[in-house]
Amino acid sequence: MSQTPITVTYSLEEFLTRLEQKMDRQFASIESKIDNLQQDVTILKVEVAEIKGEIKTLDARVTGQIQESDTKLTGQIKELDTKLTGQIKELDTKLTGQIQESDTKLTGQIKELDTKLTGQIKELEATVNGVSKRLDTQEFINRSVVVGFILAILAGLAKLFFPNFIN
DSSP: OOOOOOOOOSOHHHHHHHHHHHHHHHHHHHHHHHHHHHHHHHHHHHHHHHHHHHHHHHHHHHHHHHHHHHHHHHHHHHHHHHHHHHHHHHHHHHOGGGHHHHHHHHHHHHHHHHHHHHHHHHHHHHHHHHHHHHHHHHHHHHHHHHHHHHHHHHHHHHHHHOTTTOO
């Protein structure tokens, strides 16, 4: 069994020159892709910063509205309390013969107003809790999207540098 020797028709210098040119083209392609990815990451960072700013703005607005509602309700409760106190004193001085009957009526009215205000306060608390949960959910979604982008970029880089790694 004799084999014929293989002869190379290219010179080593030509082969190395062609190999070097091919490697230069590949590196230039990889560098441009990395530059594109860096631009995309920068854009994502800017968008995340904008979203965080919007969330902070919304949080500040909601907090301001809650405080405003709280002060309004506090003022209304104080006004109602002073009005009812004044009415009780007038009725006590004018209607001494009917004190017990008037007292039971006013007590019932006070309890009714108190239950209404308590119900309104509970509704406001439920609304505040709902808004807070929605903000938490939005923040979770935003984080998930950013993590997804980062994982996609890392997977793309892994596929780029190790094309046969994951099939």
